[in-house]
Structures are given as structure tokens and as C-alpha cells.
Amino acid sequence: MIDEKTFWNRAAPKYVRSPIRDMASYETGLEHVSRHLNSKMRVLELGCGSGMTARKLAPEVASVKATDVSSVMIEMARQSDGPVPENVTYLQAAADAPLAGEEPYDAVLAFNLLHLIPDQEVSLRAIRAMVRPGGLFISKTPCLGGRSLWLWPIIRVLQAFGMAPAVRFDTMGRLEAAIAEAGFAIVDTGTYPLKPPSRLIIARRD
Numbered sequence: 001m002i003d004e005k006t007f008w009n010r011a012a013p014k015y016v017r018s019p020i021r022d023m024a025s026y027e028t029g030l031e032h033v034s035r036h037l038n039s040k041m042r043v044l045e046l047g048c049g050s051g052m053t054a055r056k057l058a059p060e061v062a063s064v065k066a067t068d069v070s071s072v073m074i075e076m077a078r079q080s081d082g083p084v085p086e087n088v089t090y091l092q093a094a095a096d097a098p099l100a101g102e103e104p105y106d107a108v109l110a111f112n113l114l115h116l117i118p119d120q121e122v123s124l125r126a127i128r129a130m131v132r133p134g135g136l137f138i139s140k141t142p143c144l145g146g147r148s149l150w151l152w153p154i155i156r157v158l159q160a161f162g163m164a165p166a167v168r169f170d171t172m173g174r175l176e177a178a179i180a181e182a183g184f185a186i187v188d189t190g191t192y193p194l195k196p197p198s199r200l201i202i203a204r205r206d
């Protein structure tokens with residue numbers, strides 16, 4: 001199977017150009033996220049992709065460090081949509097590699113990422129170490145577990161040809177349990193969009 005860095009470096013130009021499928025759900029989900037942020041927060045985003053979400057949230061927080069495993073994605077994030085806001089930095093880093101020497105963050109964000117991480121348990125523990133005690137881990141994840149079973153054989157064929165990344169389809173319950181088991185208390189949830197379901201989970205580090 002193709003590794004995630006190679007896959008996303010290849011996929012980045014097309015991904016960044018593609019419009020968001022359901023902009024209304026994206027915006028409503030972001031408003032929900034904003035209710036848990038404030039102007040004092042140092043925020044780390046994992047798997048930032050085009051970097052658009054970091055730019056949108058930047059006015060509401062002290063700083064956003066937006067990271068992605070793909071260097072091509074990071075380069076495109078730096079270049080898209082005008083100058084990078086002063087309180088945003090883009091950096092190439094994998095989600096399970098804590099940023100050496102950094103203080104833990106007030107909030108760590110991961111949008112459309114957790115279903116792409118093969119060893120979720122290890123990554124969630126690494127993410128916990130990036131959040132300060134009492135800080136937030138905010139994720140939004142497509143949860144197709146138990147649905148769209150017809151998709152699996154197609155995905156397997158695409159994966160065999162390096163045309164799809166490793167992907168897991170959890171149910172919402174399974175994903176929430178994994179986040180809780182990693183040492184977080186779930187404090188709020190939402191689903192944006194409802195179909196196919198993408199679960200927003202706001203979790204506080206114990």
C-alpha cells in the first residue's frame with residue numbers, strides 16, 4: 001500500500017482545487033468549533049490540507065500552527081488565498097510525531113483526518129501529549145462504519161494501484177470510544193453533514 005506522504009503529495013494539487021462538497025455544513029461545523037475557542041488559545045491543527053480552515057479560525061485565537069504530512073500540501077497552503085495571516089504558521093509534520101520541544105497546546109484540531117490514520121490508538125495517545133491538561137482535542141471525521149459496504153471492494157482495488165490512501169470507516173460510537181480510551185472526556189458533539197455523517201467531537205484532556 002502506498003504511504004500517506006507519497007499519496008497526499010501526489011493528490012495535493014487536485015485536492016486543493018476541488019470545492020468543498022457541502023459548504024453550508026462546513027461553515028455550520030466551523031461555527032460550532034468556534035464556540036469552544038477564544039483569543040488566548042494557542043492552537044495546533046493536524047492534517048491541515050489546503051490550510052483554509054486555519055485561515056478562517058485565525059482571527060478567533062492567539063495563534064494557529066497548521067501541520068500536514070504532505071510537504072506539497074503545506075507549500076500550497078502557504079501560497080493559496082493571499083498572504084498568510086501573521087498568527088498562522090504552516091509546517092510539514094505527521095500527526096503522530098509530537099513537535100519536539102514545544103509546549104502542549106490549548107487546542108489540537110484534526111478535521112477529516114482520523115479515518116486516514118492506520119494506527120489510531122498510537123496516534124490518539126501522541127495527540128493527547130500535544131494537548132495541555134484541561135485543553136481540547138477537536139476532531140471532525142467521516143463515520144461510514146456499517147454503511148456504504150459496496151465501497152470497500154472499489155477502495156481495495158484503488159489502494160492496490162496507489163490511487164486511494166489507507167482508510168478506516170468507524171461508527172460514531174466506536175470513534176468516540178477510541179477518543180475516550182485515549183484519555184479525553186467528550187464534552188460536545190455534532191454531525192456536519194448528517195449524510196454521509198461526519199462527526200464533530202469536542203474532547204477535553206483529563
Ligand SMILES: C[S@@+](CC[C@H](N)C(=O)[O-])C[C@H]1O[C@@H](n2cnc3c(N)ncnc32)[C@H](O)[C@@H]1O
Nearest residue numbers: 004008047048049068069070073094095111112
Ligand atoms: C482529507 S484531507 C483533509 C484536509 C483538511 N483537514 C480538510 O478538512 O479539508 C486529509 C489531510 O490529512 C493529511 N494527512 C494524511 N495522513 C496524515 C498523517 N498521518 N499526519 C498528518 N497529516 C496527514 C493529508 O496530507 C491531507 O492534507
